[in-house]
Amino acid sequence: xxxxxxxxxxxxxxxxxxxxxxxxxxxxxxxxxxxxxxxxxxxxxxxxxxxxxxxxxxxxxxxxxxxxxxxxxxxxxxxxxxxxxxxxxxxxxxxxxxxxxxxxxxxxxxxxxxxxxxxxxxxxxxxxxxxxxxxxxxxxxxxxxxxxxxxxxxxxxxxxxxxxxxxxxxxxxxxxxxxxxxxxxxxxxxxxxxxxxxxxxxxxxxxxxxxx
Numbered sequence: 001x002x003x004x005x006x007x008x009x010x011x012x013x014x015x016x017x018x019x020x021x022x023x024x025x026x027x028x029x030x031x032x033x034x035x036x037x038x039x040x041x042x043x044x045x046x047x048x049x050x051x052x053x054x055x056x057x058x059x060x061x062x063x064x065x066x067x068x069x070x071x072x073x074x075x076x077x078x079x080x081x082x083x084x085x086x087x088x089x090x091x092x093x094x095x096x097x098x099x100x101x102x103x104x105x106x107x108x109x110x111x112x113x114x115x116x117x118x119x120x121x122x123x124x125x126x127x128x129x130x131x132x133x134x135x136x137x138x139x140x141x142x143x144x145x146x147x148x149x150x151x152x153x154x155x156x157x158x159x160x161x162x163x164x165x166x167x168x169x170x171x172x173x174x175x176x177x178x179x180x181x182x183x184x185x186x187x188x189x190x191x192x193x194x195x196x197x198x199x200x201x202x203x204x205x206x207x208x209x210x211x212x
Contacts (some may be wrong), residue, residue, distance in 0.1 A: 003149055010141035017139045018045050022113035024051035030065045031172045032161055033115035036153050050077045051105050057084045057174040061162050061164050080105045082098040111137040120188045134211035
């Protein structure tokens, strides 16, 4: 699929599922992928509801981008904040407590939109465009985008990006569980929970039921 076809496919999915499920919203982490997704959704259907689940350990650069995006894009935005227990170290950072806060964010929704992509890492290779998890629909319009596609769309549309990407990060969460790229052979998400058994893995938002 060409880049332009991927963009059109994403817009078609967005139009269909925002129409099918009026109680919807898009999750925004202020990473490169979710910024592209929000831009695409605004292009396809207008000013959709947006929510973010953020910790008290976010990078200052992430919070600065949040403030800019909310203002410049006039976002219909709601934020949920949780406190990380940093005493347990990197391995437990942004895990169970984040999932619980995410459940709160989607409890009144029928459908939410995510910016995940298949090629980010081993945990996402078998995800589908549409996932039904205990009655909550998750839509992944960017699933077949590559990392290059994301940066291409970002450049073409002048989407603001977190400056931490320019410092060597490829995948961002909070400042405790994100690490810079260390080797060119690493997968994109290798910096998540670096040097733990969860390295390159998931916090649970995309693998667990958010209805339970």
